Amino acid sequence: MLIYERNSLVDEIVDLTVEYGKERSALLPILQTLQLRHKCISDFAQQEVARQLSIHPVEVYSVISFYTFLHPESQGRNIVRLCQTISCDLAGKCYLVKAIERELGIKFGQTTKDKRIKLEFTNCLGMCDQGPAMVINERVFTKVTPERAVAILNEVK
Amino acid sequence: METMQIEKTSRKGIVLFSEYVAGSAIRKAVKIGREEVLFELRDSKLKGRGGAGFPTSTKWMITAAASAPKKYIVCNADEGEPGTFKDRVLMMEHPEIVFDGMVIAGYTIGAKTGILYLRGEYYYMLEFLENHLSGMREKNLLGKNIIAKEGFDFDIQIRLGSGAYVCGEETALIESLEGHRGEPRNRPPYPVNTGFMGCPTVVNNVETLASVPHIIMKSGKWFSEYGTDKSTGSKLFSVSGDCENPGVYELPWGMTITEVLDIVGAKNTKAVQVGGASGICLSHAQFNRKLSYEDASTGGSIIVFNESRDILHILQNFMEFFVEESCGQCTPCRIGNVKLLEGVKKLRNGNYTFAEIRNLRELGQTMQVASKCGLGQSSPNAFLSILDNFSAEVFQYTSSDKHNGVNNE
Numbered sequence: 001m002l003i004y005e006r007n008s009l010v011d012e013i014v015d016l017t018v019e020y021g022k023e024r025s026a027l028l029p030i031l032q033t034l035q036l037r038h039k040c041i042s043d044f045a046q047q048e049v050a051r052q053l054s055i056h057p058v059e060v061y062s063v064i065s066f067y068t069f070l071h072p073e074s075q076g077r078n079i080v081r082l083c084q085t086i087s088c089d090l091a092g093k094c095y096l097v098k099a100i101e102r103e104l105g106i107k108f109g110q111t112t113k114d115k116r117i118k119l120e121f122t123n124c125l126g127m128c129d130q131g132p133a134m135v136i137n138e139r140v141f142t143k144v145t146p147e148r149a150v151a152i153l154n155e156v157k
Numbered sequence: 158m159e160t161m162q163i164e165k166t167s168r169k170g171i172v173l174f175s176e177y178v179a180g181s182a183i184r185k186a187v188k189i190g191r192e193e194v195l196f197e198l199r200d201s202k203l204k205g206r207g208g209a210g211f212p213t214s215t216k217w218m219i220t221a222a223a224s225a226p227k228k229y230i231v232c233n234a235d236e237g238e239p240g241t242f243k244d245r246v247l248m249m250e251h252p253e254i255v256f257d258g259m260v261i262a263g264y265t266i267g268a269k270t271g272i273l274y275l276r277g278e279y280y281y282m283l284e285f286l287e288n289h290l291s292g293m294r295e296k297n298l299l300g301k302n303i304i305a306k307e308g309f310d311f312d313i314q315i316r317l318g319s320g321a322y323v324c325g326e327e328t329a330l331i332e333s334l335e336g337h338r339g340e341p342r343n344r345p346p347y348p349v350n351t352g353f354m355g356c357p358t359v360v361n362n363v364e365t366l367a368s369v370p371h372i373i374m375k376s377g378k379w380f381s382e383y384g385t386d387k388s389t390g391s392k393l394f395s396v397s398g399d400c401e402n403p404g405v406y407e408l409p410w411g412m413t414i415t416e417v418l419d420i421v422g423a424k425n426t427k428a429v430q431v432g433g434a435s436g437i438c439l440s441h442a443q444f445n446r447k448l449s450y451e452d453a454s455t456g457g458s459i460i461v462f463n464e465s466r467d468i469l470h471i472l473q474n475f476m477e478f479f480v481e482e483s484c485g486q487c488t489p490c491r492i493g494n495v496k497l498l499e500g501v502k503k504l505r506n507g508n509y510t511f512a513e514i515r516n517l518r519e520l521g522q523t524m525q526v527a528s529k530c531g532l533g534q535s536s537p538n539a540f541l542s543i544l545d546n547f548s549a550e551v552f553q554y555t556s557s558d559k560h561n562g563v564n565n566e
Contacts, residue, residue: 025354027336032277032317066338066484068320069277085239086434086474087397087460123322123478125278126242128397128460129404138280 001044010048012037017052027053027063031070036138040074068122076111076118078156081135084121087128096132099146100153117156168250170407171383172371172391173364179253180298182370186261187306189373194265195221198369200377202389207233207325207362208432208456209531210388213369216359219349220266223357228268230259231353231360233330235276237322238433239478240458243393244363246405248282251367252289256313258366260298261373263311266359271313274330277320286315322482326530327360329484340486341530364393364457384410388449396421398430398461414444417459425463428547433458434475435535437542438468468547472539473501479536490533493524497540504551518544 016033020026030049034041041049041064050057064070082100084093101107104117111118127133130142134149141152168174186194198214205211220228232255236244248255259271275282290313293299303309321339323329328342331353352358368390372380381389388410394417397403401422408417414429430438431448432455439446439453446453462471476498485491500517503509521537528534544551 024336025334028319028333029316032319063336063338066321066340067277067318070319084474085478086430086471087240087403089474090398090462090466122278122320123482124237124239124241126236126245126276128240128242128395131397135278140278140281 001042006044009042009045013045013048013052022053024053024055027055027060028067031060031064035070038074039077039079040071043072046072074115075120076115078116078137079118079120080153080156081120081122081125082108083123083125083127083131083133083135085124085128088125088131088133091131093132095146096134096144096149100149103150103153117153168405168407170391171409172380172407173247173251173254173367173393174407175371177251177254177370177374180257180293180296180304182257182373183260183264183298184304186264186373187304187309191221191265191267194261194373197372197377201368201372201380202377202387203365203368203372203380204388204450205362206364206368206392206456208238208435208454210450210454213361213365216349216361217262217266220268220357220359223350225357227270227354227356228266229353229356229358230262230266230268230271231327231330231334231348231358232259232271232273232363232366233325233327233360234279234363235274235318235325235330236279236363237276237325237482238435238456238458239475240395240397240430240433240460241456242395242397243405243457245279245282246395247363247367247393248279248286252286254367254370255363256289256293257298258361258369259313260303260311261369262359262361262366264303264309266357268359269310269312271311272334272353273313273315274318274324274334275315276318276324280317283315283317290315321484322478323484323530323532326532329530330360331358338484340484341532343529362456385447385449385451387451392448392455393457394448394455394459395457396459396461398459399423399426399463399466400461408448410449411447413447414439414453417448418444418461421461423461423463425465426461427464427466428462428468428471430458430460430462430471430539431455432538433460434478435532435538437538438471438546439542440546443546468543468550469501469505472543473498473505475539476501476536479532483532483536487527487529487533489524489527490529490536493520493528493533494536496520497537501540514544 016030020029046060047057050060108119125133127142134141134144203213301310324333324339326341329339333339348358391409394406431453479494483490521541524537
C-alpha cells in the first residue's frame with residue numbers, strides 16, 4: 001500500500017471517529033462505512049481502527065469475521081447475493097442459479113476473473129412474497145426471472 | 158433500472174392498519190401521564206410480537222421502576238426469520254406508528270435515547286427512515302422538549318446490522334450495538350435490568366411498538382376485545398409460498414389455519430410452516446389449530462407448501478439455514494444442527510437406521526433444553542414436527558418417487 005493511500009485511509013478513519021465517537025459501540029458503524037466505501041476492511045484499516053478506539057486489532061478482526069457483510073479482503077467490485085431461503089427456493093431459485101452460472105461461467109461462491117462480480121447465497125431477504133429476490137450491493141431486485149437476472153448482471157459495471 | 162415493486166396499496170385493518178394521525182398518540186400519552194399509559198398497556202394484554210410473547214407492560218413497568226441515570230429503548234428491526242416481512246411493510250408504509258410508539262415508550266420509561274436496529278439487508282430503507290425522523294424533529298415530535306413539554310427529551314438513531322440472523326435475539330442485538338460479536342448473553346440478567354451499556358433497556362419488536370399508539374388512542378380495553386383471551390389484538394401475518402396472494406395480512410389472533418389459507422387463496426395445500434424456520438410444520442390433520450400464543454404460535458411467518466413439494470427438501474433448506482446462522486457459541490446448537498442436517502441428508506438417501514433417527518430425536522430434544530438462546534432452542538422444531546407429522550412420507554421416501562428427490566450434493 002502506498003504511503004499516501006495509507007495517510008488518506010488514516011484521515012478517513014479519524015473523520016469517522018469524529019462522526020461516530022471513540023467508544024467501542026462505534027466500531028460497527030465505522031466498519032460498515034469502510035466496507036461500503038472500499039468493499040473491504042484491509043489489515044491496515046483494521047489496525048488503524050483498533051488504534052483509534054484503543055482496542056486490540058484482534059478484537060476488530062473477531063467482529064469482522066462474525067458478520068457476513070464485512071470482509072477483510074475485497075470480494076469483487078459488485079457482490080450479488082441471491083436469497084436461498086425456502087420461499088425464494090419455491091419460487092424458482094434453482095433456475096436463476098443455473099442461468100446465472102451459465103452466463104458468467106462461474107459457480108456461486110466464486111468471483112469472475114475480472115473481479116466484476118462475486119456470486120453469493122444469502123439467507124432470507126424479507127422479500128418472501130415477491131421472490132425470488134436478489135441483492136446487488138445494496139439494491140434489491142424482486143420477482144427476478146432468469147432472463148431478467150442476466151440482463152441486470154450485464155448492466156453491472 | 159426498475160428494482161422492486163413496492164406495493165403502495167392503502168391497507169385497511171382492524172388495529173395496526175386502522176386510521177391514525179401522526180403524533181396524536183404522543184400528545185395523548187403526555188396528557189394522561191406515565192402511569193395511565195402503563196395501565197392502558199396492561200389492560201390491552203399486549204404481548205411481544207417477535208414470537209416470544211412476553212407481556213409488554215411487564216417489560217415497561219420493570220424498566221420504568223428502575224432508577225438509573227440512563228435508559229434505552231431499542232426497536233428490534235432485525236427481521237431475519239425466513240418467511241417474515243411484516244416489519245418491512247410496517248416501516249415502509251407506516252413509519253409514523255413505529256416511531257411514535259418508540260417516543261411513547263421513551264416517555265413512559267424515562268429514556269432519552271431510542272435505537273432502531275435495522276438489519277443490514279434493509280439498507281435501502283435507511284434514507285427513507287432518516288428522512289422521516291428529520292420530519293419528526295421539525296414537527297417537534299423528537300428532540301428537546303417534545304410537544305413543548307418541559308424536560309421531555311427523546312431522540313432516535315438508526316443502527317445497521319450486518320447480516321447476522323442471531324442478532325434478532327435481544328441480548329445478541331445488544332452485544333452487536335455495543336460493537337461486539339453478536340453472541341447471545343446468559344439470561345438473567347435480562348436487558349430490562351442490564352441492557353445496552355449496562356443500563357435498563359427495553360427491546361421491543363417493530364410490530365409491538367407499532368401497536369402502542371393505537372392502544373393509547375383507542376384504549377387497552379378496545380384492543381383486548383380482538384383476538385382470544387390470552388392472545389389479544391391483531392397480528393400481521395406474512396404469508397408466502399404456494400398461494401395466490403402472498404403478502405402481509407392483518408388478522409385477529411385465534412383464526413384457524415384453514416381460514417387463513419382460504420383468505421390467501423391456497424389450493425392443494427400439503428403442509429403449512431407456522432413461525433418460520435424455527436417454527437413447526439403442520440399437516441392437513443392439524444389445519445384446525447388456531448394461530449395464537451397458546452396454540453400455534455408465530456412471529457408472523459406462514460409458509461404454504463402444496464402437494465407437489467418435497468417435505469425433506471424443505472427440511473434440508475431449514476437445517477442448512479440454521480447450520481449457517483448458528484453463532485457457534487454453545488455446543489448443542491453448533492454441533493446439533495450439523496448432526497440434524499446430516500440426518501436429513503441420510504433420510505433423503507434412504508440410508509438410515511431407525512436407531513439413528515431415534516438418537517437424532519433425542520438430540521433435538523436436548524437442543525431444545527440445553528441451547529443458550531432461542532435460536533438453538535427452536536431450531537430442532539421443524540425437524541421434530543416433520544418427523545412427527547409427515548412420518549409416512551419421510552420413512553417411505555425413495556428417490557424414484559420424486560423427480561427432484563435424488564440428492565446429488
